[in-house]
Amino acid sequence: MSDVALSTIMDPARRPKAGAIPQDDYDIDTPWHSHDMHQLQYAFDGSIEVEDRGASYLCLRTRAIWIPAGVVHRTSLHRVRSGSVLFSPEMIPEAGDRVRIIQVSPLMREMVLGAMRWPLTEAQDATGRAYFAALANLCAEWIKEEAPLNLPTTREPQLQAAVAFTRANLRDGDVAAVCEAAGLSERTLRRRFRGAFGMSWDEYRRRARLLAAASLLSDARMPIGHVAAEVGFESQSAFARAFKDLTGKSPREFRGH
Incomplete structure (x- = not known):
């Protein structure tokens, strides 16, 4: 740069x-x-x-x-x-x-x-x-009180492709499709994700889903259950637990803040 x-x-x-x-x-x-x-x-x-x-x-x-x-x-x-x-x-x-x-x-x-x-x-x-x-x-x-609304990034082209595909297909993208998009084997993808980001691909996708959900929650007209489904969670209760683990607030509390 x-x-x-x-x-x-x-x-x-x-x-x-x-x-x-x-x-x-x-x-x-x-x-x-x-x-x-x-x-x-x-x-x-x-x-x-x-x-x-x-x-x-x-x-x-x-x-x-x-x-x-x-x-x-x-x-x-x-x-x-x-x-x-x-x-x-x-x-x-x-x-x-x-x-x-x-x-x-x-x-x-x-x-x-x-x-x-x-x-x-x-x-x-x-x-x-x-x-x-x-x-x-x-x-x-x-500025010492930071909110955990971030995702790690990389300048490495194959991982950039994997990240872009993951974020564009939060609802139904699986690891096989991500590997195809990035041109990597599953073993290599998982190893390089861990090395570059300090988290597994599954953890990255989960965090990306929760950040996308946080954005959707700003629209008070969208029911929380619809938000959970839109980003790929199979149940509203699982979504609520994961969201609170990340942000410290339930989806309802986060929306009302």
């Missing part, structure tokens, strides 16, 4: 140290890039998928994603209403070196909403500077 672009968010000599960018109804798949500011992006509605060098991350409605300055990533935003808060790196020195999904408290939600009052493109008053200083201090605490 030597040709990855660094995205400079405005002229650093003219912009405030922090500010907000409303992002309503974006429909875009970005190229690989990095920012010169930390980004906290909150999904008011819809879902955001971000991939860094190690994993892909799913940010759902009423949740947030943290992207430290300098971290190479790409973002998929489709029919999403979101808002970002940007911070100069010195405001949050311990920002981490990778993307993460973070738990959203009522306080964070209200402070992100309040931050929209001060767009990054405009001069900032004393109240705004104090607001973002406090928000930066809180972010330093919030």
